Amino acid sequence: MSERTPEEADRESRGLIDAYMAEADAPDVPAGSGDVPAGEAGEAGADEEAGLRALLSSALIAGPDPDVAQEVLAEPDGGAAAVADAQAEEEVRRIYLDILARAPEHDVQPSLDRVRDVLELLGDPQRSYPVIHLTGTNGKTSTARMIERLLREKGLRTGRFTSPHLHTVRERIALDGEPISPNAFVATWEDVAPYVAMVDERSQAAGGPRLSFFEVFTVMAYAAFADAPVDVAVVEVGMGGRWDATNVADGEIAVITAVERDHERWLGHDLVDIAAEKVGIIKERATVVVAEQHEDVEGVILSAAAQHGATVLREGTEVAVLDRQVGVGGQLVTLRTPAGVYEDVFVPLHGRHQARNAVLALAAVEAFFGGGALDAGVVEQGFAGVDSPGRLEVVRRSPSVLVDAAHNPAGIEALREAVEEAFELSHLVGVVGVMADKDAEGILAGLEPFLAEVVVTRAGTERAMDVDELAEIARDVFGEERVHVAARLDDALDAAVTLAEADAEEVVTTTGVLVVGSVILAAEARTLLGRG
Incomplete structure (x- = not known):
């Protein structure tokens, strides 16, 4: 022209x-x-x-x-930029819905071949950076966030892959602590989609399935981290370990949080069998940081570590929480690792379980850098900047409304201890909704000692337990007079606040509402209360 x-x-x-x-x-x-x-x-x-x-x-x-x-x-044209951002977000939503049509997140096939094949076609991006790999039952996401924050305080560029997400699917793939941008998400999908389609076709021709929802997101995460590029990736398994899609990476550091019963439909009921799946992330000559475990579970972990020539750092032996004091907005902790003692470190999260997560994170980062002590300023600033949305989070005051994503009996027990320790609430009303595949009776039994009343509700997902079915279980645990039912979460929140205030002499300081039972319920409550 x-x-x-x-x-x-x-x-x-x-x-x-x-x-x-x-x-x-x-x-x-x-x-x-x-x-x-x-x-x-x-x-x-x-x-x-x-x-x-x-x-x-x-x-x-x-x-x-x-x-x-x-x-x-x-x-720059602000209006045009806003339109472009909105278009990118809409494209993210379209891609998410497309991937969501695949086999669901918890449909774990005993094979890593499909993920390996796609990544091989992409040039094995997961091998272009070191990986810190996390498994366990509870505490993985909080520990991953702590690890990432310490690494960033050391000046490294980080990638973080966690699940599930609270509000946007982009949270699953984080770069430098922030959800991947809409444009980067779309670009990553466009990069990997042809290869995903190629492997889908090959697998189906052989009578196998397409890549699952979680497998596709794992591929996207590893590709996005390589494209950024990151200095290190902090990767949380989706479920289990051995056959989890993330296990195509060789984590030089493995972190195993407390192993409890969860996802029993897929992992089984026996703790030893569950542990046997989770130790599958231990690689040759890795360093394995292990939370305090049931005795038989610890035996499984130590045996697997020995088989791989891995170094083991155990909570209560090589690493420990020496002291902790409840503070405003969190706690002061003293942590011991093989490299030294870190005194009076402020962690802006509540509960003994978060102190335990902190020492695991600290030991993992020390090991990543060769085992030496970290600078006290790095540790102080790193932990001070940690957040963990939806984990005993105060989302409203007067009365206090707390949101927690605990969804199994072990998580509820840690929550109970943290609530009783950090919040002086004489009348706490629960808003409870659980998924149909969870131990509803165990969850409610754990809540009963510290909830005055409970409003049973249902999260907006097909996976949620029917509200009437949950109410029947709740009445068996709490008694008829302490159980209320509201099918919609907004109505349940209103009812719980009314119940809390009705009994209060001093509304601001002694009453509260606790939303608990699932990650999805926690996310919906955060959105309704302006935190989404």
């Missing part, structure tokens, strides 16, 4: 200026007086922008400083 002559460029510029001035002279149209199609509105905005720029370039409205025009011309 030939370049425009100066005369042609001048005519085009004058045409834009005339159009802009005509638009400026037109009477204002009151908001809401007529609908303009989005496409036409966008075109009009673009024409107006072009006209303004032509007008500035003509020097007809330049200010006393000739640089003013150039500054205005250089300013």
